[in-house]
Amino acid sequence: METFTLKLFSLVPPRHSFWASRTTHVVSCSAALKPSISTNRASVVVRVMDVAETVVLAQPRCKNRRSFRTSRSTRVVACSGALKPSSSTERASVVVRAEHGGAVMEAAESVVLGQPKGKSDEIGVKGLGPYGGLVDDMHEDGGIGIVKFLRGKVFFITGSTGFLAKVLIEKMLRTTPDVGKIYVLIKAKDEEAAAERLKKDIINAELFKCLRQIHGKYYKSFMMSKLIPVVGNVCEPDVGLHVDFAHLIAHEVDVIINSAANTTFDERYDVAIDINTKGPSNLMGFAKKCSKLKLFLQVSTAYVNGQRQGKIMERPFCKGDTEALDVETEIKLAHDTQRAFQGNVTAQTMKDLGLQRAKRFGWQDTYVFTKAMGEMVIDQLRGDMPVAIIRPSIIESTFKDPFPGWIEGNRMMDPIVLYYGKGQLTGFLVDPDGVIDVVPADVVVNATLAAMARHGGAPRPSMNIYHVASSVANPLVFNRLAALLHQHYSSSPCLDADGTPIRVPSMKLFNSVDEFSDHLWRDAARRCGLTADRKKSKKLEAMCRKTVEQLKYLAHIYHPYAFFNGRFDNSNAQGLMEFMNEEEKREFWFDVASIDWTDYISNVHIPGLRTHVMKGKRGIN
Structure with missing residues (x-):
C-alpha cells in the first residue's frame, strides 16, 4: 500500500x-x-x-x-x-x-x-506523490526552492529606492549572489542622475552593511554588476523607458516587481491615481511585451479591502466588484478636474476630491482607494499572465534581517511613538481595545520571495493574494502598545535640549474627539507655559495652537485606522510556509504568529527609530 x-x-x-x-x-x-x-x-x-x-x-x-x-x-x-x-x-x-x-x-x-x-x-x-508528511510538491527536498528560483533570474523593480524595495534587493543579493541582473527603475532626468541615485540611495545605504562586509573591497563592483539603473516613470506609457532599454528588458526579464506607490493618505487625487492606479496599468502594458516573463508581482496593502468589518479574506479585487465604481471614470474625473481649473486648481481641492471619492465607495482615504483600483486594473489586464499580489498591513522596521531595527523615515505609527517619547504627545484618539496591524519589513520581504518562487512560471494563469498581516494570527492591541511605549521610555528616556531626561506619563487613549481635543489643549498649555485661561503672550499661544492643530490633524488622518474593525486573514501566507523546508524557514522566516511584540516594540523597533530616524538627536520641548 x-x-x-x-x-x-x-x-x-x-x-x-x-x-x-x-x-x-x-x-x-x-x-x-x-x-x-x-x-x-x-x-x-x-x-x-x-x-x-x-x-x-x-x-x-x-x-x-x-x-x-x-x-x-x-x-x-x-x-x-x-x-x-x-x-x-x-x-x-x-x-x-x-x-x-x-x-x-x-x-x-x-x-x-x-x-x-x-x-x-x-x-x-x-502534488500526487509518495507521502512522507506534509512535503512540497515541487522540489525533492520538500522546499519551495526560493534560492533555486532566484539564481540567474533577471528582475525589473519599480519603486526601487523606497524602504521596502531596498530591503527586498538586499535580501536577494545576500542570499543569492548568483542572481541575474536587477533592473531598478529610477525617476531621474538622465542616466547619470539615475546612477547617482542608485549609489546614494542603495549602494551607500546603511542597510547594505552586511553585504559590504561580505564582499569587502569588491562590494561596489559586485553591486554595480547586479544593479542596473534605468530612467523611467510608472506614470508614463511603457513606464517611461527609453526604447533601447525597453527592448532589452522586454527580452531579458523574468519577474516584474511593482513596488512604486504614493502612500500619502490624503494625496492629491490626480497624483495618487497616476502612481497607484495608472502605474500598474502602464507596467502591465509593458509586461505583456516581455517574452520570458514568469510572474508579475504587485506590492499592495492589506487596507485595499476598505472599511470592511470582521475577518477579511485573501481575495482579489475584480472590476465590477464594487457597485457603481468605474476605474476609467475615476481616472477621467481626476484629470478633468485638474484641467478644468486651467492650472489654478489648489492642492487642497484635489486632496478633498480624493477623500470624497474614496469615502463614497467605502475606502478610508485616497491612498488605499487608488491602490485598490490599481489591483482592479491588474486583474482586468492580466490575461494569461501569472500574478501575485502581496498585501502587507503597516510595515515597520526590520525584526531580524539584515539586522534588527533598520528603518528609513517615519512610517505610519512612528510619529506617535516619537512625539510621545519626546513628551509632545501624552494621549491619542484611538480605540483602546482595537488592534494595530503591524508587520516588520523583513517579514514582508521573505513572504514576497516565497510567493515569487512559488508562483513564478506557474503552468497556468492565476491571481494569488497574500495578506502579510498580524491582526488575526498575532494581534497587537493599542492598550498593550501604549503600555510598551511607556515601559520603554520610562527605562530609556529621550533627552531634552539641555540633556535632561524627558519623563513621560502613561499614554491616555481617547475614543471621543471632544475629550481628546480638550486633553491636547490642556497638555499644550502646560508645556508652553500657558495658564488654563490662555492669557499668556500671543507668541506662546500661537506656538500652542500650532502644536494642537498638528496633533489634531494626525489624529484625523489616522482615525479610520485607529478605529478599524477589520482583521486580515493570512491563511494563504500561512499555507505558503507549509511548503518551505526547514532551511528555507530559517532563511526566509515570515511567521507573524511567532513575533514577540514586547521584544519587537521595546528592544527592536523603538531603538531602531531612535538610531535611524532621530539619529541620536535630543528631543525638543
Missing part, C-alpha cells in the same frame, strides 16, 4: 467535493476534514471545506498510474507531466485513467479541476 498527498487550493465557495478512485481511501487530512469511510461503488467522497489544505490518499501499488474520480459536473482543465485533460465520461464525472488518455505518471505534478460556469481556478489538486 502506498500513500499520496492531494493538496487543495483556493477552495471557494465554501464546499467542493471529489471522488477518490475505487481502491483509494483517505488516511489523513488537515483542518476541518476528517477521513471518510468508503461509500457507494467503493469510492471515497471527500467533502472539502474552504479551510482544508491537504488530503492524504492511500491505494494499492500500480505501475504507472494513479487515478481519481472527480465529483459530478467537475472537469479537468489543465494538468502537468504526462497528464492530458480528459473528456467527461460515465455518470457525468471525469475519470482520469489510462484508457482515457489521462494516466497519472510518476512525473505528474498537478491536476487542475474546473467547476461549472467556467470557474476553472476554484480547485487545484497538487
Whole structure:
C-alpha cells in the first residue's frame, strides 16, 4: 500500500467535493476534514471545506498510474507531466485513467479541476506523490526552492529606492549572489542622475552593511554588476523607458516587481491615481511585451479591502466588484478636474476630491482607494499572465534581517511613538481595545520571495493574494502598545535640549474627539507655559495652537485606522510556509504568529527609530 498527498487550493465557495478512485481511501487530512469511510461503488467522497489544505490518499501499488474520480459536473482543465485533460465520461464525472488518455505518471505534478460556469481556478489538486508528511510538491527536498528560483533570474523593480524595495534587493543579493541582473527603475532626468541615485540611495545605504562586509573591497563592483539603473516613470506609457532599454528588458526579464506607490493618505487625487492606479496599468502594458516573463508581482496593502468589518479574506479585487465604481471614470474625473481649473486648481481641492471619492465607495482615504483600483486594473489586464499580489498591513522596521531595527523615515505609527517619547504627545484618539496591524519589513520581504518562487512560471494563469498581516494570527492591541511605549521610555528616556531626561506619563487613549481635543489643549498649555485661561503672550499661544492643530490633524488622518474593525486573514501566507523546508524557514522566516511584540516594540523597533530616524538627536520641548 502506498500513500499520496492531494493538496487543495483556493477552495471557494465554501464546499467542493471529489471522488477518490475505487481502491483509494483517505488516511489523513488537515483542518476541518476528517477521513471518510468508503461509500457507494467503493469510492471515497471527500467533502472539502474552504479551510482544508491537504488530503492524504492511500491505494494499492500500480505501475504507472494513479487515478481519481472527480465529483459530478467537475472537469479537468489543465494538468502537468504526462497528464492530458480528459473528456467527461460515465455518470457525468471525469475519470482520469489510462484508457482515457489521462494516466497519472510518476512525473505528474498537478491536476487542475474546473467547476461549472467556467470557474476553472476554484480547485487545484497538487502534488500526487509518495507521502512522507506534509512535503512540497515541487522540489525533492520538500522546499519551495526560493534560492533555486532566484539564481540567474533577471528582475525589473519599480519603486526601487523606497524602504521596502531596498530591503527586498538586499535580501536577494545576500542570499543569492548568483542572481541575474536587477533592473531598478529610477525617476531621474538622465542616466547619470539615475546612477547617482542608485549609489546614494542603495549602494551607500546603511542597510547594505552586511553585504559590504561580505564582499569587502569588491562590494561596489559586485553591486554595480547586479544593479542596473534605468530612467523611467510608472506614470508614463511603457513606464517611461527609453526604447533601447525597453527592448532589452522586454527580452531579458523574468519577474516584474511593482513596488512604486504614493502612500500619502490624503494625496492629491490626480497624483495618487497616476502612481497607484495608472502605474500598474502602464507596467502591465509593458509586461505583456516581455517574452520570458514568469510572474508579475504587485506590492499592495492589506487596507485595499476598505472599511470592511470582521475577518477579511485573501481575495482579489475584480472590476465590477464594487457597485457603481468605474476605474476609467475615476481616472477621467481626476484629470478633468485638474484641467478644468486651467492650472489654478489648489492642492487642497484635489486632496478633498480624493477623500470624497474614496469615502463614497467605502475606502478610508485616497491612498488605499487608488491602490485598490490599481489591483482592479491588474486583474482586468492580466490575461494569461501569472500574478501575485502581496498585501502587507503597516510595515515597520526590520525584526531580524539584515539586522534588527533598520528603518528609513517615519512610517505610519512612528510619529506617535516619537512625539510621545519626546513628551509632545501624552494621549491619542484611538480605540483602546482595537488592534494595530503591524508587520516588520523583513517579514514582508521573505513572504514576497516565497510567493515569487512559488508562483513564478506557474503552468497556468492565476491571481494569488497574500495578506502579510498580524491582526488575526498575532494581534497587537493599542492598550498593550501604549503600555510598551511607556515601559520603554520610562527605562530609556529621550533627552531634552539641555540633556535632561524627558519623563513621560502613561499614554491616555481617547475614543471621543471632544475629550481628546480638550486633553491636547490642556497638555499644550502646560508645556508652553500657558495658564488654563490662555492669557499668556500671543507668541506662546500661537506656538500652542500650532502644536494642537498638528496633533489634531494626525489624529484625523489616522482615525479610520485607529478605529478599524477589520482583521486580515493570512491563511494563504500561512499555507505558503507549509511548503518551505526547514532551511528555507530559517532563511526566509515570515511567521507573524511567532513575533514577540514586547521584544519587537521595546528592544527592536523603538531603538531602531531612535538610531535611524532621530539619529541620536535630543528631543525638543
